[in-house]
Amino acid sequence: MxxxxxxxxxxxxxxxxxxxxxxxxxxxxxxxxxxxxxxxxxxxxxxxxxxxxxxxxxxxxxxxxxxxxxxxxxxxxxxxxxxxxxxxxxxxxxxxxxxxxxxxxxxxxxxxxxxxxxxxxxxxxxRNLDKKYYNDKNLVEALCFNYSFDKWLVKLFINQYGQEIAERILSGLNKRPAVTVRVNALKVSYDEAYNKLVEDGYNVEEGYVCPEAIVINKGKSIELNPLFKEGLVTVQDESAMLVAPSMDLKDNMNVLDLCSAPGGKTTHISEVMNNTGKVRAFDIYDNKLKLVKSNARRLGIKNLACEKMDASILNENLKESADAVLIDVPCSGIGIIRKKPEIKYTKNLKGLNELVEIQRKILINASTYVKPNGTLLYSTCTLNKKENEDNIRWFLKNNPQYSIEPLYYGKLDNFIYTEEGCVTILPNEYMDGFFITKLKRQW
The missing domain is CATH 1.10.940.10 (NusB-like)
Known part of the structure; x- marks a missing residue:
């Protein structure tokens, strides 16, 4: 053995x-x-x-x-x-x-x-534990060694955010992630779920920012617990948990999620809409759509339909069909290094730049699916501004029918609100690095 x-x-x-x-x-x-x-x-x-x-x-x-x-x-x-x-x-x-x-x-x-x-x-x-391995007068070398990041990524953060915030990002990405669950209001109240977790021996606390979040500090795998198996809770980071409530959702809406797998945000949309209306979940791979369907069944979601589609290719049949559209676009994933540390070594600058073209195609296509006065929510789990703010500025320059509707989640030290209304979430022990922008179609 x-x-x-x-x-x-x-x-x-x-x-x-x-x-x-x-x-x-x-x-x-x-x-x-x-x-x-x-x-x-x-x-x-x-x-x-x-x-x-x-x-x-x-x-x-x-x-x-x-x-x-x-x-x-x-x-x-x-x-x-x-x-x-x-x-x-x-x-x-x-x-x-x-x-x-x-x-x-x-x-x-x-x-x-x-x-x-x-x-x-x-x-x-x-025998040489006190040995120096880098030039401590070189800022980049020091940050690379102390936080264990490649030079290109350290330089990217410094160039885009400045030294102080860059170091906060590096530190945050090395934090041990908490396990956070979202309470499914379709099946149970927050207090009931919280108290049941305590009864089952979990050390828990209320969410850092989201009212439906419970942070599990200690306890057995939540996926083995009846609360998870019966769909009363689902595992989701609080950064991702902010997306659905930011979409101006109301009962009986038609909503599209163009990049839905594995379904955390998609099912949250259904929960916020009280299982009414229609949520259409798209993804490019059949096997990923199976994950969305599986999550929906467990959570008791009834208003969700899964369909295979490449979001980067325009679908004429969807034009002006939706009250709200979510695009959690494919991205470099730099913001979730806490949970997937190998991202430090599997990404490179060339790959990051190649993603931008795909993201912009999806953004343009999605914008045509929104009805006038509807909402387009753009999100990523990266901290690369070329995939975030730069894409939004590019889009607005070419699409005057859209404007940013500023989001505000409270005065938290890991939230950066831009003048335009975009939100960047810096990673810490509770939250992944994330980016959210809410776009409103005016006509």
């Missing part, structure tokens, strides 16, 4: 070397293994921590490996990475235990010779 360190190494190999999604691989591996909750918690901590701090860890390892990390066997490299993470960032595991575990795992998976290399590298690191 695999022990916790072997499971960690296997997961890291799949994420770093096979381009798997950390949240999916971790969930699958934890479901398969027969370990107690403490061991599963440690695996989660080591996996996410190692991915989160990979940039910094690789700099450290490069200084102790003669030919650099690129010459090392990939599996062994991941054993070294997770070991350095434990030594540098975790206080609860003695350093000698970390080294011993790494050596034994390398013997088991590779060879005695490889285990000697692992032992030598880690012991050399332990």
């Amino acid at each position: 695999k022990n916790s360190r072997e499971i960690c190494a296997d997961i890291l190999y799949k994420v770093f070397n096979q381009n798997s999604y950390s949240n999916i691989v971790l969930k699958n591996e934890l479901n398969k293994c027969d370990l107690n909750s403490n061991d599963k918690g440690l695996i989660t901590e080591i996996v996410y921590g190692t991915i989160k701090y990979k940039y910094t860890i690789d700099i450290i390892l490069n200084s102790f490996i003669k030919n650099g990390i690129n010459k090392i066997d990939e599996y062994i490299l991941n054993i070294l990475r997770m070991s350095v993470y434990q030594i540098k960032y975790l206080d609860k595991i003695p350093n000698f235990a970390v080294v011993n575990e790494a050596v034994e795992l390398t013997k088991k998976k590779k060879s005695i010779g490889a285990s000697k290399l692992v032992n030598g590298v880690l012991r050399n690191y332990l």
Whole structure:
């Protein structure tokens, strides 16, 4: 049977070397293994921590490996990475235990010779814990090392937000995300759901900003709880939870969600409309639409229909058909690094720029589907202004029939309200980085 360190190494190999999604691989591996909750918690901590701090860890390892990390066997490299993470960032595991575990795992998976290399590298690191790995007079180098982000991303944040906010973003993206659930008012009251979670042994608190949110600080997987299984609550970040209530929704409206999967915002729209009217959920992939349907069934949603469609291609049949349209457009996802830390290493500047063209096509198409006096809600889970404010300015310049209707969620230190009325949400322990703009069609 695999022990916790072997499971960690296997997961890291799949994420770093096979381009798997950390949240999916971790969930699958934890479901398969027969370990107690403490061991599963440690695996989660080591996996996410190692991915989160990979940039910094690789700099450290490069200084102790003669030919650099690129010459090392990939599996062994991941054993070294997770070991350095434990030594540098975790206080609860003695350093000698970390080294011993790494050596034994390398013997088991590779060879005695490889285990000697692992032992030598880690012991050399332990003898040099105070070593400097960057030029502390260089702001970018310091931020890259201390927060473990590639230079291009650190420079992007500094150029777009300035040094102070850029550092807040970097810090926020490294926060451990809380598990937040949205109470389904179609099935249960907020107080009933809250009290039931307390009865079931969860440590909970009211949401940071959303009235339907409950933050779960501690407790077993909520997806195994009857409240989730029976559709009384659903997991959703509070940033995403702001979208549906911002759309001026009323009972019996016709609403389109053009990029709906996996259905969190879509089903929230249905809940806000009290299961009345018609919500049409579109996505480009059939398998993703299955997720939307599954979520809708669990939550008791009756007014939702799923249809396959590429939102970047104009659908003449939808012109001026909707009272409100949501476009949570495909984006770089930089704002959700807290939950998917591998995004730090799977994105690049070229890829970000290529997304803008798709986003603008969707924005233009969606604008034709809105009835006069209707609402178009644009949202992303990125903090790249080229995908956010720049797209909105471009759109308004070419579409005078639309104007921004400013949104206000309260005076919170992680909310930035632009003069035009756009909202950027900076990441913190409660919320993902996010962007929301509400557009009104005048004629």
